[in-house]
Amino acid sequence: xxxxxxxxxxxxxxxxVDGEVRDIFIENGRIxxxxxxxxxxxxxxxxxxxxxxxxxDPHSHIGGGKMTIARMMLPEDHMxxxxxxxxxxxxxxxxxxPSTMLTGYRYAEMGYTAxxxxxxxxxxxxxxxxxxxxxxxxxxxxxxMLGSDDFFLRQLAGKKDFSAIKDYIAWTMHAAQAIAVKVxxxxxxxxxxxxxxxxxxxxxHVYYGVTPRDIIVTLARGLxxxxxxxPLHIHGCNLGVPGGFETTLDTIKGAEGLPIHxxxxxxxxxxxxxxxxxxxxxxxxxEAINDNPNVSCDxxxxxxxxxxxxxxxxMRQFVTSRSATPKKWVVMDIxxxxxxxxxxxxxxxxxxxxxxxxxxGLELFLLVNDPWRLFLTTDHPNGGPFTxxxxxxxxxxDKAFRNDMMQKINPDALKYSTLASLDREYSLYEIxxxxxxxxxxxxxxxxxxxxxxxxxxxxxxxxxxxxxxxxFTTPELLFKNGELIVRNGxxxxxxxxxxxxxxxxxxxxxxxxxxxxxxxYHTIRMDNFRLSDDExxxxxxxxxxxxxxGARVA
Amino acid sequence: MxxxxxxxxxxxxxxxPCPFCGILCDDLDIGxxxxxxxxxxxxxxxxxxGFERPLSEPKPQxxxxxxxxDEAIAAAASLIKExxxxxxxxxxxxxxxxxxAIALAEKGGGIVDHALSDxxxxxxxVLQSSGWVLTTLTEARNRADLFIVAGSDIHKHHPRFFERIxxxxxxxxxxxxxxRTVVFLGDQLDQSAAKGKRIGEVLSLPAQPDRIAxxxxxxxxxxxxxxISGDSIGGLPRAAVEDLxxxxxxxxxxxxxxxxxxxxxxxxxxxxxxxxxxVKEINLASRFAGLSLGGHDGATSAGAVxxxxxxxxxxxxxxxxxxxxxPERYSANRLLAAKEADLLLWLSSFSPDIKEPASDVTTIFxxxxxxxxxxxxxxYIPVGTPGVDHAGTMVRVDNVVSLPLRQLRQSxxxxxxxxxxxxxxxx
Numbered sequence: 013x014x015x016x017x018x019x020x021x022x023x024x025x026x027x028x029v030d031g032e033v034r035d036i037f038i039e040n041g042r043i044x045x046x047x048x049x050x051x052x053x054x055x056x057x058x059x060x061x062x063x064x065x066x067x068x069d070p071h072s073h074i075g076g077g078k079m080t081i082a083r084m085m086l087p088e089d090h091m092x093x094x095x096x097x098x099x100x101x102x103x104x105x106x107x108x109x110p111s112t113m114l115t116g117y118r119y120a121e122m123g124y125t126a127x128x129x130x131x132x133x134x135x136x137x138x139x140x141x142x143x144x145x146x147x148x149x150x151x152x153x154x155x156x157m158l159g160s161d162d163f164f165l166r167q168l169a170g171k172k173d174f175s176a177i178k179d180y181i182a183w184t185m186h187a188a189q190a191i192a193v194k195v196x197x198x199x200x201x202x203x204x205x206x207x208x209x210x211x212x213x214x215x216x217h218v219y220y221g222v223t224p225r226d227i228i229v230t231l232a233r234g235l236x237x238x239x240x241x242x243p244l245h246i247h248g249c250n251l252g253v254p255g256g257f258e259t260t261l262d263t264i265k266g267a268e269g270l271p272i273h274x275x276x277x278x279x280x281x282x283x284x285x286x287x288x289x290x291x292x293x294x295x296x297x298x299e300a301i302n303d304n305p306n307v308s309c310d311x312x313x314x315x316x317x318x319x320x321x322x323x324x325x326x327m328r329q330f331v332t333s334r335s336a337t338p339k340k341w342v343v344m345d346i347x348x349x350x351x352x353x354x355x356x357x358x359x360x361x362x363x364x365x366x367x368x369x370x371x372x373g374l375e376l377f378l379l380v381n382d383p384w385r386l387f388l389t390t391d392h393p394n395g396g397p398f399t400x401x402x403x404x405x406x407x408x409x410d411k412a413f414r415n416d417m418m419q420k421i422n423p424d425a426l427k428y429s430t431l432a433s434l435d436r437e438y439s440l441y442e443i444x445x446x447x448x449x450x451x452x453x454x455x456x457x458x459x460x461x462x463x464x465x466x467x468x469x470x471x472x473x474x475x476x477x478x479x480x481x482x483x484f485t486t487p488e489l490l491f492k493n494g495e496l497i498v499r500n501g502x503x504x505x506x507x508x509x510x511x512x513x514x515x516x517x518x519x520x521x522x523x524x525x526x527x528x529x530x531x532x533y534h535t536i537r538m539d540n541f542r543l544s545d546d547e548x549x550x551x552x553x554x555x556x557x558x559x560x561x562g563a564r565v566a
Numbered sequence: 567m568x569x570x571x572x573x574x575x576x577x578x579x580x581x582x583p584c585p586f587c588g589i590l591c592d593d594l595d596i597g598x599x600x601x602x603x604x605x606x607x608x609x610x611x612x613x614x615x616g617f618e619r620p621l622s623e624p625k626p627q628x629x630x631x632x633x634x635x636d637e638a639i640a641a642a643a644s645l646i647k648e649x650x651x652x653x654x655x656x657x658x659x660x661x662x663x664x665x666x667a668i669a670l671a672e673k674g675g676g677i678v679d680h681a682l683s684d685x686x687x688x689x690x691x692v693l694q695s696s697g698w699v700l701t702t703l704t705e706a707r708n709r710a711d712l713f714i715v716a717g718s719d720i721h722k723h724h725p726r727f728f729e730r731i732x733x734x735x736x737x738x739x740x741x742x743x744x745x746r747t748v749v750f751l752g753d754q755l756d757q758s759a760a761k762g763k764r765i766g767e768v769l770s771l772p773a774q775p776d777r778i779a780x781x782x783x784x785x786x787x788x789x790x791x792x793x794i795s796g797d798s799i800g801g802l803p804r805a806a807v808e809d810l811x812x813x814x815x816x817x818x819x820x821x822x823x824x825x826x827x828x829x830x831x832x833x834x835x836x837x838x839x840x841x842x843x844x845v846k847e848i849n850l851a852s853r854f855a856g857l858s859l860g861g862h863d864g865a866t867s868a869g870a871v872x873x874x875x876x877x878x879x880x881x882x883x884x885x886x887x888x889x890x891x892x893p894e895r896y897s898a899n900r901l902l903a904a905k906e907a908d909l910l911l912w913l914s915s916f917s918p919d920i921k922e923p924a925s926d927v928t929t930i931f932x933x934x935x936x937x938x939x940x941x942x943x944x945x946y947i948p949v950g951t952p953g954v955d956h957a958g959t960m961v962r963v964d965n966v967v968s969l970p971l972r973q974l975r976q977s978x979x980x981x982x983x984x985x986x987x988x989x990x991x992x993x
Binding site for chain 1: 593673690708736870968
């Protein structure tokens with residue numbers, strides 16, 4: 013069945029299309045270039061509408077144990093936003109840590125067709141995928157966490173052959189069904205278990221004697237040589253620490269030109285100026301990103317209101333727990349594998365620190381020149397729930413609106429930030445890069461994030477409303493694989509999204525070291541640790557998309 | 567799969583995950599034996615009882631009379647349709663079973679609760695009011711140098727816990743790992759399993775279970791520099807409590823273990839809270855963690871799946887269409903005792919010791935053979951046991967690791983998930 017979208021203004025940065033009026037044809041789920049005589053079965057007249065590929069969130073905590081701990085912990089947050097089942101959709105709760113099905117519905121209603129869980133512990137991968145399987149409509153994928161797991165640290169400390177380390181990285185990606193690898197407070201989660209309370213970039217882990225810098229370089233080089241498209245996804249040392257920006261600059265320098273992705277960089281851009289020893293260092297961070305084309309980042313913008321922080325960074329979350337609002341929190345040491353910390357948090361616009369965090373995130377957006385290397389995130393739910401994205405887009409596209417919002421925040425905060433002096437307004441083309449084309453390219457999603465012939469027809473149609481918040485809150489139409497899913501911001505059809513994975517090659521003899529390691533030390537056998545394809549597919553409820561990787565080097 | 571080898575022409579399974587207690591050991595060997603299965607290696611009293619339960623394939627029944635599965639499903643659906651407030655309880659099943667039960671409860675406008683929620687709520691209340699610092703099985707196994715067992719008969723609940731987590735000879739962090747101290751804080755706790763090369767001192771501090779909180783609160787106060795008067799604290803000699811605090815502070819990684827189902831005295835959640843607050847306090851200077859056990863009969867899976875799908879850890883009502891949460895009001899036991907519910911769908915596929923609540927309410931009973939209703943239900947539907955009759959997934963008690971359950975034999979028993987989905991489709 014041939015579908016025609018007629019007369020819309022198309023923003024398709026992957027193909028260099030900037031607001032041109034074009035027709036788009038869909039057949040069998042993909043964008044096609046039909047025979048001029050082919051019969052159109054259904055036509056949508058979209059004159060004056062804005063058309064983009066479906067949104068892709070490259071960093072959003074949507075599935076896994078820490079999210080379910082957060083859900084269990086915060087009934088009082090859910091109770092403000094409960095949703096009844098309909099004939100089409102399941103019941104659930106929203107706001108800071110939405111239930112799984114509702115997470116999928118709300119992403120789709122916002123014009124998004126994919127979201128990526130960035131902190132999947134290998135030990136928790138099975139549960140993370142079960143939660144993502146219950147996340148309706150959207151495609152998903154996950155970044156598996158390495159760098160504080162004892163197998164890797166033993167390899168590194170024991171100066172194991174680099175190719176064995178690469179085999180282990182690749183084996184873990186297969187076993188956990190991941191598309192990329194993340195490192196969180198490199199080595200620091202493990203160090204915390206040995207009672208180290210901080211671990212700077214060049215500081216030695218008290219037991220293993222390796223530094224975060226060693227860990228970052230090893231993983232980044234490993235992924236590059238394995239041909240994994242998404243570079244090492246780095247949640248750096250010293251998250252949230254005033255002065256932490258210097259660690260971030262050193263991390264960029266220390267990467268030695270290897271491709272790296274610095275995540276929620278807002279939390280890593282704090283200086284120490286002023287009476288409260290807390291200031292914006294967005295300018296030097298943005299300059300470093302602009303100068304180093306091997307670096308990409310996402311922002312982790314802070315939004316005001318109640319949310320819940322949930323992170324693998326047990327070391328830093330233990331410190332953050334002092335500010336828990338409401339006063340309850342969880343920190344866990346996990347399976348000689350990783351850790352987690354769940355701390356509810358309320359960002360207040362009248363708080364100097366929170367207002368400055370908000371300003372720093374916006375500064376980074378406005379100071380980093382290349383939207384292909386900067387992605388729009390709130391680090392859901394850490395900086396705020398993903399449902400804030402339309403508001404955030406308006407802040408970036410509308411200087412007058414941004415000025416109005418600046419009037420509402422703690423005025424002292426603006427003294428320690430350059431935000432008020434920045435006039436940049438994002439274009440729709442740049443927004444399309446930051447929320448679609450850029451994440452798709454960075455993650456290596458073949459045939460996604462663009463509208464060229466051959467792409468899967470994940471397409472969002474917006475009313476070209478000058479109020480960009482309203483525009484991005486309620487898309488007129490959303491197509492997922494060519495099927496109409498959302499009309500005027502409401503779900504009209506529910507489908508099951510797929511799971512994106514990447515499978516770099518490895519020498520299976522790595523299992524000769526892994527099997528006795530599991531037998532001797534773990535409480536799960538290697539064969540049971542590994543997540544099978546059948547578990548994802550689960551009788552047809554899910555599906556796998558294996559994204560291409562480059563050739564392995566050595 | 568490499569671990570599935572054939573011996574003498576019959577299936578012999580290695581590395582089999584066991585669903586019959588919350589810690590989900592996955593190193594069992596199981597082979598055929600006559601009409602059933604035999605645990606050949608790494609069994610315990612619970613796994614032997616569960617896996618070796620003879621296979622029988624009874625017919626579904628309505629009012630005690632055999633019917634077809636389709637007739638039973640149709641009858642169950644019409645009971646749910648007519649019900650004013652149905653309860654979907656027991657929930658002794660795997661992840662897919664819970665998923666199907668929640669979907670059915672949503673459509674049927676009922677309440678979701680698990681047979682062992684009273685125990686789990688001793689923890690959930692603490693999570694929802696103050697939180698904790700926890701560890702997991704592998705972490706404790708390799709790292710802990712001090713174990714404190716708090717008021718819980720761990721060996722009875724988890725017959726292999728000591729063998730696997732406390733007495734293990736190998737440790738990741740030392741070739742000759744140091745001996746461990748084990749403290750039994752509580753009276754009449756079975757200490758017999760704390761033995762072997764790794765076990766150093768075993769201390770017995772026979773506190774009354776309902777005074778453990780008092781002892782931990784005092785230790786927390788002392789650690790903050792507060793003064794506690796009197797020669798005894800919580801019924802223990804003051805010196806013993808001071809000594810315990812000193813050991814906690816000196817430990818490189820202390821772990822305090824409890825099993826919520828053991829804490830059967832009133833307001834036991836406050837004891838879990840005292841444990842958790844003490845652990846937080848010690849962590850200000852050194853490392854320490856809690857380890858909560860229990861989680862039998864799919865309780866952990868039920869709490870987790872219900873939380874990710876509804877936002878709430880069980881005790882959710884879908885009567886209004888929206889998930890409505892109230893850990894008091896929507897207790898299945900309370901609703902039945904108060905005659906507020908008019909239908910009980912009960913699902914139990916692991917332990918015959920778990921009984922449906924005493925009530926004369928109309929009951930739909932989904933049970934694995936060997937799990938007998940206490941009274942003749944209106945509708946009886948036999949179902950398979952996850953990990954025996956069909957594959958599945960369960961969440962381990964630490965809420966981190968999940969295990970893939972295996973099908974070990976052929977039977978005609980349906981998956982509970984499939985039965986529940988068919989009932990839902992018939993509504």
